[in-house]
Amino acid sequence: MALMERIQKDLTAAMKSKDELRLSVLRMIKSALKYKEIEKVRPLEDAEALQVLQTLVKQRRESVEQFAKGGRQDLADKETKEIAFLEAYLPAGASDSDMTAAIEAAIVETGANSPKSMGAVIKAAKARLEGKTVDGKTLSDRVKERLSKMA
Numbered sequence: 230m231a232l233m234e235r236i237q238k239d240l241t242a243a244m245k246s247k248d249e250l251r252l253s254v255l256r257m258i259k260s261a262l263k264y265k266e267i268e269k270v271r272p273l274e275d276a277e278a279l280q281v282l283q284t285l286v287k288q289r290r291e292s293v294e295q296f297a298k299g300g301r302q303d304l305a306d307k308e309t310k311e312i313a314f315l316e317a318y319l320p321a322g323a324s325d326s327d328m329t330a331a332i333e334a335a336i337v338e339t340g341a342n343s344p345k346s347m348g349a350v351i352k353a354a355k356a357r358l359e360g361k362t363v364d365g366k367t368l369s370d371r372v373k374e375r376l377s378k379m380a
Contacts, residue, residue, distance in 0.1 A: 232278045232318065233262060250307075254314040261285055279319060283362065286315045322362040331357040332372055344376045 236258055243252040265281050266273050273281070289312045296305035335353035339346060350372050355363060 232275055233259075233273075236262070236318070250310060251314055254311050257311075258282065258285065258315070258318070279362075282315055282318055286312055286319070287364075289315065316362075319362045322364075327358065327361065328354075328363070328368065328371060332368075332375055335372075336375065341376060344373060347372055347376055350376065 236255055240252070240255040240259065243255055261281050261284075262273060262278055265277065269277070289308045293305045293308045293312070296302070296308065331354040332350065334357055335341075335350045338353050339349045341347075341350045347369075351365075351369055354368060354372065355365075358368075
């Protein structure tokens with residue numbers, strides 16, 4: 230089942246069960262996907278739709294951080310619940326061992342030996358982790374740490 234069809238089906242179920250939070254999250258997802266379709270002037274492929282969902286999760290994580298700093302735990306909790314709903318539509322995340330293996334293989338592949346080649350290593354590692362959810366900041370931090378040990 231395509232992602233849009235699954236979201237529409239879940240949206241209908243949320244309306245019937247009167248689950249307000251789930252309903253608002255699903256509407257937000259559908260709206261973001263529709264906006265991206267309009268921007269691209271064609272239907273989205275599943276990979277593009279997953280990218281939109283990853284962006285929404287990243288935005289929520291940043292919001293949680295800001296709300297926590299601002300002392301608004303109620304809003305931080307709401308955003309955390311939204312993240313849980315969003316992550317249900319994303320593929321499984323890359324494990325630590327997957328990420329480490331991808332980084333090591335990317336370093337060998339690119340011949341990187343200093344932090345200057347960080348961009349190439351990140352790009353190669355992301356390609357190896359295709360199909361899994363990868364937090365870009367975490368990947369970047371781990372690549373930077375690994376390359377700084379080489380310098």
